[in-house]
Amino acid sequence: MAPIAEWLFFFLIFPGLLFSVLLGLVLVWVDRKVTALVQWRAGPPPGQPFWDVLKLMGKEVIVPAQAWAGGFLGLPFVGLAAAGIAATFVWVAAIGIAPSFGGDLIVVVYLLVIPTLAVIMGGAASGNPLGAVGSSRDMKLMLAYELPFVIALLVAVFQKQEIDGELVRAGTMSLSGIVEFQNDAGSILLRPSGAIAFLVALLCAHAKLGFVPFDLAEAECEIGEGALLEYSGAVLGLFKITQAVLLATLPVLLVTVFWGGLTLTTLGVLAFLGKVVLILVLFVLIKNTNPRVRIDQAMRFFWGPLTVLALAALLLAHLGL
């Protein structure tokens, strides 16, 4: 296959858009089911997220009179495309099916911002005051969690390895480079610096997914789903799909960067999926045991303790721990 056709297949079918959407919807079900079990309920049947999305695709799309129609309808596609491309890069590096280019970690970090930006701009384009409040909160939250998230990912980049009694900086900016480093030197998660950075990145990814306690941008009981308030039908469905793709991407990114890649054996695949589901269940447990915070509390949390922890991890990594 020509490289272009190969990458188109990667982007659109496996491991990009189609695969990530399907996996994401399954993971959404895992999220809702575990939530239900925590609350001592039976929970939805396995096909529930698929029916939800199918129904939304068939419903009427209303564009509010005061909205900017182009942005209102176009931004969900931008968000979904960015999430799909990010998912492709992360999975390609995790499985190692194609050589990743140097610096794809930076590209992934940027691409993962775009779905949030799409929600922010979509909420602002809807012209609804509550949507604007949701957008503003989402913007502040994004500024808050991006800083510790990037520092925590840098910890993986600056890891050092002892070769012939000498500390050599082995990290690279490419995801497959990080995976290779872990194949040689063991999981980054098992080092003190890696463990701290993983914890920080986990909490930042939690906020990125918009889960409680950092769901103040959607807060359905105070500002009625925030930025998504005015969305209906298929465009709302696109945002739901985008969230599902992010749910299938962020745990995989965390596992790839801190816990080693995927080896293509039965045991390897099972171990990888087990790690992803374990991180997902951690998300769900954090989500179900914490009340929502205010935006100032969230910003203080991310810029205060978490940034300090991430910087400490960076220092430890510099010392070779």
Next chain:
Amino acid sequence: MVTKTPLLLRALKKSPWVFHVGTSGCNNCDIEIADCLTPRFDVERFGIKLVGSPRHADVMLITGPVSRACKEPLQQAWLEMPQPRAAVMVGSCACSMGAYKDAYSVAGPPDKVLLEIDPDAKFIYVPGCPPKPETIVMGVVKLLGAL
């Protein structure tokens, strides 16, 4: 308008999202609606989800008689719901005004108020003071069967 394909109707029955509107009732039916979400009844088993915006909803749960002050907001919320849409009248007051019949402060039962602006509106009536949570769930299911 949207075309109602069999697949869409099936998906609607599998995931009816409800939006709850209290039009100045006595709050008793509202508590019973909240009961449906508790672990004992757990309507999420059927894909029923309470959403915070009429734009996301398929079914509107209306409790209480419509007071004069509530008439316009109710009509507006109804028009904000995307097609196909339907409503469940929860409780005796929403069905037939109950104790508030002929009171000076009410504008009418919710079905008449909605029919004023949308003659095609579809309803189902769940009587009771208040109705049991199982009855409310059955009302939603029957309504979707009738679409």
